[in-house]
Amino acid sequence: MTDRKAMLADARFYGAKSEPIDAVELIDSHPLRNGTLEILAVTHGGVTDLYQVVVDEDGEDILGTSGAVSYVQAIVEGAVGTLHGDAPVGHAARKVEGEQSNTSLVTGSVLVKAFRRLEPGLNPDVELLSEIGHCPNVAKVHGWVTREIEGEEYTLAMIQDLVLEGRDGWELALDYAARGESFAQEARLLGRATRHVHDALKLAFPTTTADLGVSLQRHAEELAARNGDVAGVVPQAHDLYAGLPEGEVQRIHGDLHLGQVLRTAEDYVLIDFEGEPARSLEHRRLADSPLRDVAGMIRSLDYAANFGEGAPEGWAEEATEAFLVGYGIERDAVLDAYILDKALYEVVYEADHRPEWVNIPLAAVARLMG
Template sequence: MTGIPAVDEATLTALLAAWLPEQRWFAGKGRELSGVRIARRAVLLDHPEVLVEHLLVDVLAGGLPQRYQVPLATAHTLPDDRRAFPLTAEGADPVVYDGLRDPRGTESLVTHLAGRDEVGGLRFRLVEGAPAPAPVRGRLLEGEQSNSSLVFGDDLMVKVFRLVQPGVNPDVELHAALARRDCPAVAALRGWVELGGADDDDEPGGGPTTLAMAQEFMAGAADGWAMATASVRDLFAEADLLAEEVGTDFADESRRLGAAVAQVHDDLAAATGTTTRDGTEIVASMRARLDAAVAEVPGLAPFADAARAVFDEVAGSGPVPVHRIHGDLHLGQTLRAPDRWIVIDFEGEPAAPLEERRVPDSPARDVAGILRSLDYAAQHTLVGVTDRQLRFRAREWRDRNVDAFCTGYAEVSDADPRETGALLRAYVLDKAVYEVVYESRNRPGWVAVPMGAVERILGTA
């Protein structure tokens, strides 16, 4: 039995109310926190020097109910981690801190996974045939916005979904579907952690809720966004060379990435099935986002009629082939392994309802996400820069890589994105409108990047 007593619920609730809004994965930032309730609390590790608990915490932020997964550790001293994120004040004893920062707590996660254990209602699942992970301590990856990922050794990553919604997370669902197709463009699914089922009164949906996913870790893989932006920087540094002449020209990689995305789409279509949606239904949400964006960013108003005309063209085109897709694809969701491109993070937009993320959509949405990301990569260093030569070279890089990506996609798929006409144009426009709103809220100095895209898409630049 541990010598570390659990903190009483009232005290812990008060600590969470102050701590949660400061975490980067907290989705309720900017909203008034009007209620915090600990919905579940279970012991994951009972150690003489630390108590690690698993909490599900219900939050009311700006009137919006949200549930978060919060592993917490209680000990007499903080671990040797400069970013332990304590909930308690300096000098407190015991101290309460982020459970994913405690090395003994992280080791307990893979120990439970290897044992296929059931702990406090949590069920640890290992994919049939997957190697049982060794009991090693995990290191937390920094920089994630929505979730928390731990790396164990050189080949295993466990992603902990912070914002919890009832049901199977699409990241697990689609990785499992792609595994059935032996898709080479994704990392192998190793297991997952789930809660609840038909006999669980706290899960009204009746089925399991995904809390975490274990998958192959691609050691040494390079981030797609980092590779693309490095290529742009090198181009700008070589004033006398064309993009194709620079040693870090990205076009061949864009072509290979296009082929990888097409492979993922083909395998998702085969694994999950295809259907059709009426064009009117597809653009209904685009129109709603446009109307909301115009109301929030008046600078979009002059483009609203032309944008609606693009959406009208799709609405009048009849049925659109759809299937399950990535749903939130951009260069930051891709990794370049030594031998291939890998697409990651299939959970979709984390803030969107789970049922919405499961709706089949056109693969053109994913293609549009990459095309917009390539435009951002080309222009990310030019915010506030008026040098016409640099802007010309950015456009050259963007157009070259957009064409290369589409070429690679067409080499694998029956469909060339450049031949989808108004459909791809509508998805790219919808993404750019979303970006205008995002930048106006978070980085006003960047609004010119997506606003320029809106002008270019509508032919008004």
């Protein structure tokens, strides 16, 4: 399987680029009409992850290109796995472009999301969205696909409504920034949409209280074990987290940023409820503070201001304030702690996925720590 190493190392969906791939093992496969569905066990740094790919005869992944139609047809035929619910797919399929850890295919009036890195259990994207389909700020789930692999059940794909004419929130924010135009009005609307989703999740799933400071300290230690830059600031982060109060926790989006929202003609729709890719499925399914999502969007607004050219000074700060107004809260020490936590996570994520971007969160950490 040596030919799979290079393919994975170059793939956008592969999430451990900071470490060399030690081994790739084929543990499950199924022939499709065009290509072969493969489940690969990828070992790196003493850890083994499972990945879903569709490869051609040269070992290149084609799930998002020439293999898209075959994959969609295989879902209906039961070749990918067991279909739960419906799959009202079309006869054609095309990949949704953009920075994605998974691969989404437009087919007919629905979107088929193929999960790339697999973990046993029901994917949070399916778990959460299937319970809050009534919320106008999410896309309804029609069905999902599971497959038994080595005695455990994994979620391979999800089928949900296509958000018609929805524009990627990241691209929209970059356009505003490039024109030097205020994003405040959009951010306020986005804050309101985020609050609607949190309220729906709060009604659908149990809530409880937790020691927020202890939770953030544990997360910092987990991140420090994976990245030297984070390890160097953990003692100072612990000081900032110490003394934080208990707070209400619930199920949340878990990885909210501008690339996880779509702007329709009327409102914003939140997508991709899997949680942070660097966290285990077990941790992503835990209740957490809604402030984690709020902090994620604030960090994303900072990214938008720093990524392109044209954003005037104070652009991100103005948008942040408007987002908080739309959401209905004020900035305080607890929110600042979650913003730092998100920035530390971003350092690890960028080092693994997009090393050329890592200076953005590193600069944010430096600012947040004074």
